[in-house]
Amino acid sequence: MIVLLRAAVPLFLAMVTGMVGTLVVTSVLGNHDTVALAAFAVMAAVLNPASAAVQGALRGLGPFVAPYRDDPGAAVPVVRDARWLSLITGTLGAVAVVCVPVLARVSGVPGEVVGELGLLPWCLAAYLLVFASTGGASTILVALGRSRAVLWPSLVFGLVLSALTVVLVPPLGLDGVGVAWVVAGVTAAGVASVNLRRALGRPIGQARPRVPEIVRLARVSVPLAATVLIKFGVLGVVTFAASTTGARDTAAHAVLTTLTGLLMLASLSVAQASVPEVARARDVAGARRANRTAALLAVAGTLAGALVLLLLGEQVLGLFTGDAAVRERALGLLPLMLLSSLADAAQAVQGIGLTALKRSGASLAYFVLGYGGLLAAAVPVARTWGITGLWVAMAVANILLVVLQGAGFHRHSARVGVAEAAA
Template structure:
């Protein structure tokens, strides 16, 4: 996220049309990359039981790589189609002309992410999450360095090279860390279709959930533009700030997956889930309190418009409630994926975000941006309740699942 802020700043100073063109491409690339990452998160419950014997997870990683390459190829095709999509949807000709090589370079980056095979996810599942930090630091450092060097002279093409270079550097580091954790390389074997389908039943619903969330929030952003310029700008800033309050709770939710997957009883699984929920909501609320106390100083870093800043500060309490509810539902959703029941999460999201999509424009027209944030609070609370109920119901089967796993290992 820090690297993305630097990228936005450098592109904005280079030329407004450059930043606009980058936004057009990332509007497609971000959901595509998130879908690949979401699909790879489905690895966790399959890898986590092998914490004490990491090398036994290698066949699972080989299966996952086949699946991630398929999802990555679809995502890359979507990114390659950005110029055509931009032209058809009426994006200004100068912005389309500015795209240059960027869609091709970012499509390659999506493929690199897919070829990574979820190395970071696997390290977390094996209890080596500290090593994930190294690949993130390298990725961010390379991204910032190459952006500062290449964008002033190469423009958007330089941004594409920087993004792809950072992706490759991060993948190399994560693979080195993974090899050390496994004690051997992963390699690539022949596809085991039955095992790939088992992975897909968990991974693909996770990818679908990510796409539903991106799509729903995109509709909310569109609805915000139907209000006033000030409210639309305030909504955009609140969305950025929400990302910073959500990132810690997302990390907590992700870290809880291997612990739940290794739980031997329903009580143990529920205890981990409960502790993760308390921690995630707590860290999310801390971010919101910081905004409440130091809001004016922080918001002034993003906008010099007094009216926009005042509107943001007025909406911070609603943003805090939405973030806390989002943190709670994220933990419950990741808990369901740990139980290999991510299909339930997809169903809950289809219902919750479906209601949000239907209501967004009418709510914006009647109650403005305030109404939109009330709707976000309501949807996140609904998802929290539904997924919490779903987790409790499915976690009751943990002892049976553990017995099946033990029988499989003995066989």
């Protein structure tokens, strides 16, 4: 448990510092120009799932690198393969980001908002390519037991993005955010590359792509990225369904969704920290013990956040909205949101545990089942039972995923060590 905590805390802090930059951007734009803030919101609607999918694909590299913790230099060929795969996924994400103005026009976004985008799509596309060029450095560092090194690129990114946004937005508007994002991304990528070079103990260099090995990586990474896209897509539909229930309920749903994201940071950091431990396990008992410990820590972290919200709910909600009616509605739904978050925390650990076993395809299938039902039910439930019904549906979907992912991990972990025993 101590080992997991030592690895998870830097990851948690890295996630928090990464969010700070985005919060500063939103705050500065909100005080600068309403249209610019609306344009950034449109941009974020595509950037967030695109970057999350790229990050998801890169997290699939962990189980391939973890066996080399005692001899990091031997992992260099795998790191080279990872770089090729990350560039492919990054390019796909960049293309999606560049197409935002076209998608916005087709979706009926007001012309003044689309016109405000300016250079931002191109800048954020460049950022995704820069991020992808690191070849999943953060995931590789975690797999090699160098979790503390992950904090510094994220901290640098948050600080540079925040400082440049404050300086560049007044004269350049939304284009200033784009420039700030690219500069912050390049700086963070440089720090990540230096940290990775030190961890490996030798230069990475260049090599021709090893197509069969890249395909092996993709079989784990691509389903993980698809899982992330499914989750973002279905939650987007849920948000749309919530928007049909009235302005007050829509605002309450937005606040609760934001709080859910904050609560998930603890479970995601623990889940990522558990990947090397599960991947390096030599027997069934070791893999299941590492996964069980991670699940307990993830749920405990989520419960700690839940306790804060239950005790200080009114004050915390006041940070997100000044509307007393919205606060009251959100406060009434808080227990349901916390139940959904606890189940989500538990299923996330099981799902990433399957990735550590190189069975992310199974996790994707479970997600299709769990969130497929939520997708089909969202709009009818919202029309019949409103936002309360939506949060019940999300809680049920996440509980179902706990069962499916947990059973899946139990089944697939039964083969840990089988090949070695046969040899």
